[in-house]
Amino acid sequence: MNMGKKELLLPEKFTIENIPSLFNELKEVKEDVNIEIDFKNVEQFDSSAIAFLNHLKGNNKNVSFKNVTSEFNGIFKIFSPSENIEQGLQIITTKKRFEHIANKFLKLRSNFKKYILLLSDEIYYTIQYIFDRKGVYPGEIFNQIYHIGCSSTSILCLISFLVGITISITTLDQLNNFGADIYIADIVGFGMVRELIPIMTGIILAGKIGASITAEISSMKVLEEIDALKTMGLVPEKFLMVPRLIAITVAVPLLVAIADVVGIFGGVIVAKLFSGIQASAFLKEMFITVDLKDFFIGMGKTMIFGWVVVITAGYKGFSVEKGAVEVGIATTKSVVLSISLIIVLDCLFALLLY
Amino acid sequence: MKEIIRTEKLFVGYGENIVLRELDFIVNKGEITVILGKSGCGKSTILKTIIGLIPPISGEIYFYEKRMDYLSENSVNDLYKRIGVLFQNNALLNSLNLYDNVSIPIKMHYPELPKEVEKEMVFSMLSQVGLLQSFNKFPSQLSGGMRKRAALARSMILDPDIIFCDEPTTGLDPITADGLDELMLNLKNVFGITLIVVTHELRSIEKISDKVIVLKNETVHFSGKYDKLFTFNDSFINKFFLKE
Numbered sequence: 001m002n003m004g005k006k007e008l009l010l011p012e013k014f015t016i017e018n019i020p021s022l023f024n025e026l027k028e029v030k031e032d033v034n035i036e037i038d039f040k041n042v043e044q045f046d047s048s049a050i051a052f053l054n055h056l057k058g059n060n061k062n063v064s065f066k067n068v069t070s071e072f073n074g075i076f077k078i079f080s081p082s083e084n085i086e087q088g089l090q091i092i093t094t095k096k097r098f099e100h101i102a103n104k105f106l107k108l109r110s111n112f113k114k115y116i117l118l119l120s121d122e123i124y125y126t127i128q129y130i131f132d133r134k135g136v137y138p139g140e141i142f143n144q145i146y147h148i149g150c151s152s153t154s155i156l157c158l159i160s161f162l163v164g165i166t167i168s169i170t171t172l173d174q175l176n177n178f179g180a181d182i183y184i185a186d187i188v189g190f191g192m193v194r195e196l197i198p199i200m201t202g203i204i205l206a207g208k209i210g211a212s213i214t215a216e217i218s219s220m221k222v223l224e225e226i227d228a229l230k231t232m233g234l235v236p237e238k239f240l241m242v243p244r245l246i247a248i249t250v251a252v253p254l255l256v257a258i259a260d261v262v263g264i265f266g267g268v269i270v271a272k273l274f275s276g277i278q279a280s281a282f283l284k285e286m287f288i289t290v291d292l293k294d295f296f297i298g299m300g301k302t303m304i305f306g307w308v309v310v311i312t313a314g315y316k317g318f319s320v321e322k323g324a325v326e327v328g329i330a331t332t333k334s335v336v337l338s339i340s341l342i343i344v345l346d347c348l349f350a351l352l353l354y
Numbered sequence: 355m356k357e358i359i360r361t362e363k364l365f366v367g368y369g370e371n372i373v374l375r376e377l378d379f380i381v382n383k384g385e386i387t388v389i390l391g392k393s394g395c396g397k398s399t400i401l402k403t404i405i406g407l408i409p410p411i412s413g414e415i416y417f418y419e420k421r422m423d424y425l426s427e428n429s430v431n432d433l434y435k436r437i438g439v440l441f442q443n444n445a446l447l448n449s450l451n452l453y454d455n456v457s458i459p460i461k462m463h464y465p466e467l468p469k470e471v472e473k474e475m476v477f478s479m480l481s482q483v484g485l486l487q488s489f490n491k492f493p494s495q496l497s498g499g500m501r502k503r504a505a506l507a508r509s510m511i512l513d514p515d516i517i518f519c520d521e522p523t524t525g526l527d528p529i530t531a532d533g534l535d536e537l538m539l540n541l542k543n544v545f546g547i548t549l550i551v552v553t554h555e556l557r558s559i560e561k562i563s564d565k566v567i568v569l570k571n572e573t574v575h576f577s578g579k580y581d582k583l584f585t586f587n588d589s590f591i592n593k594f595f596l597k598e
Contacts, residue, residue, distance in 0.1 A: 016464055016512070023468045046513040048467070051474030058474075078544060079478050323448035323494040 144247030164266025188267030189286035202305030206338035217317025364413030391569030438509030499530035
């Protein structure tokens, strides 16, 4: 049974500017009220007007029109969706929570498999390249050594020096209470060579080199350059990754050696300035605790971190499908994953080597 | 016929590099004007200059008898509500799905419009271009033709007076391209929308154009009705249309 009738006289301009006020006017009208819409004054209308009427008809079955022109009727038919919107909306299915978790787990497993496959492929391609110099652009390895090595040296030196100073200052204060100032050399030397320099170098490589590798490869993927390489009979995973892996293998020992020296130098300066310990005494004490084995362990760890950074960066770069947005997301994910893996591996090394 | 756009002694280009010089032409309401010319002759540049994306080197552009460079920022924004642009590479935002891409102009220009009406408008427009079922897909999940139609839906959503289309059918198969041409003709015939189309596609030119502007040697070589194009008996035009 109808509760009443509402008449709505449309304005001259039945356009998007007037829709909000008309919408608000009819908002309070109950569903079973007859709404009569009068087109008498309408001289101009647009698609939002038709959308508004479609919405009204969808919500209230008792809508009727008065004084409608044939022009409006024709356009109304064209603009009313021919397909069923509700049917279209049903495409979105709400996934159940457990299904969602299971899907996440399956995706994680599949990603891990892809990562391991890329890692094994790269090991194979690198060994293959050492014996048969094909499939890599000539001179690219030297370019990459320059890019990875030179571009990271200054920032690594600065950070190593500052960390050396910070560790020395904070530790010296405690040692001073026990009159054991000289042991600052052992702490700085051992800490820097075995732990801090490897992890810092790894993080710097992840942020600087890893990000640039992912951004470069993913952009190439989006711009179909990877497909172009394939059509030229090249293996993109070899063409792009092997030079970077070889370059990081060459550059890392040099970077670590420089960073060790600079970091310890920071410690020497603090020891001299705050405790009057001579450089010769510092180094003599340091070499009692730190030997060549520690230096090689630190270097070996950094080398592994470097490989992890390059493989992770390549993995994330190649996993991009389409679109500029994915490039940014892949780059961020690459850095986060590299740093996480470096810290996990460092923890494992600590358990295994001490 | 009412004039919508007029250029007078317009020089367009980048910095000091002049691409086109002394351009004088008129675009009338409710017509499809096709701009054509060889690759690199400045077709897209002139489109971008008219829209205001590239500043003209010199000369005048009039929209509805008002000089573009004399308009205040608010007037230019109002003008942008009345035009739609279909870019060569579609320029859909990859981070948004189709619904959100098409609703951007509504959300930006009419934030007070009820969501229910916005939804009806967007679905209606997606239905017009045959993409209703794909409303929740992202541009990367669509084919080239679907992306073009989605971009056209976005350019049409505010019922613009004029739509600028930069190579709308390039790279599409003839059937999809023909569908897009039909859509443009419908826009003109049903809604009286004016279209300015840059294209190379001979089939499209023949099908949709009311008026043709041919660019050659950095200037307008021919401007007039499509029917008059061949009475001119010009070697460049004949070669362009493969009639020589």
